Amino acid sequence: HGAVLVPCCDSCGAPGVGIGFLFLVERGDPMSVTEKECHCFYAETKEERAAHAAGYRDIVRFLSDRTSVVDLGCGDGVFIELFRQMYPRKKIIGVDTNDELIALARQANQPDSIVQADACAFIRENAALFDGFVMADVIEHLDVGEVTQILQAIPSGARVYIRTPNTNSLLGHQFFLQEPTHKAAYCPLVLQRLLARAGFDILASGERDG
Numbered sequence: 348h349g350a351v352l353v354p355c356c357d358s359c360g361a362p363g364v365g366i367g368f369l370f371l372v373e374r375g376d377p378m379s380v381t382e383k384e385c386h387c388f389y390a391e392t393k394e395e396r397a398a399h400a401a402g403y404r405d406i407v408r409f410l411s412d413r414t415s416v417v418d419l420g421c422g423d424g425v426f427i428e429l430f431r432q433m434y435p436r437k438k439i440i441g442v443d444t445n446d447e448l449i450a451l452a453r454q455a456n457q458p459d460s461i462v463q464a465d466a467c468a469f470i471r472e473n474a475a476l477f478d479g480f481v482m483a484d485v486i487e488h489l490d491v492g493e494v495t496q497i498l499q500a501i502p503s504g505a506r507v508y509i510r511t512p513n514t515n516s517l518l519g520h521q522f523f524l525q526e527p528t529h530k531a532a533y534c535p536l537v538l539q540r541l542l543a544r545a546g547f548d549i550l551a552s553g554e555r556d557g
Contacts, residue, residue: 403429416439421461422443424461427455440462474502477505481508482497490530506550
């Protein structure tokens with residue numbers, strides 16, 4: 348498509364570690380780029396969905412005593428699919444804005460359980476309907492005002508699961524920077540303060556690999 352020049356270390360050929368970098372490019376023919384190729388991870392095949400679901404089992408158990416759960420930023424709908432398999436009588440709704448991910452989630456779940464909406468707007472109107480909330484790899488896509496708005500709308504007694512890149516770690520910070528739709532980094536200390544200001548008690552916290 349186009350010639351690209353990337354600065355490298357003279358000794359090993361690895362990308363440089365200076366405070367700036369450059370690209371010298373030449374425009375070629377436009378490519379057809381899907382969301383997955385550009386920035387959006389999702390599980391498409393049966394094998395990918397099974398592998399993705401394995402990482403959600405502990406979250407499902409954390410919410411096992413909830414009667415009505417909403418997955419904000421539900422993505423490909425794998426969590427919703429797993430939750431329904433483990434607790435078929437409980438209510439769960441998924442919310443996302445991405446057209447491609449909404450289509451995948453609806454293929455794998457009851458279509459009316461997947462809502463295409465802005466998370467903040469949805470929570471403002473519907474938070475009282477739920478006693479369980481999932482925000483897995485979501486808050487980094489929102490600014491501080493939006494996250495605060497969501498936390499303050501969650502009803503008393505509700506249980507919330509939050510997962511976000513650990514920007515205190517080198518790998519977590521690198522991952523955060525490599526995703527162009529990330530808006531804000533929430534290190535553990537910042538997130539603890541936001542939760543405390545919104546009246547939440549932290550039941551557990553920790554790090555994860557991958």
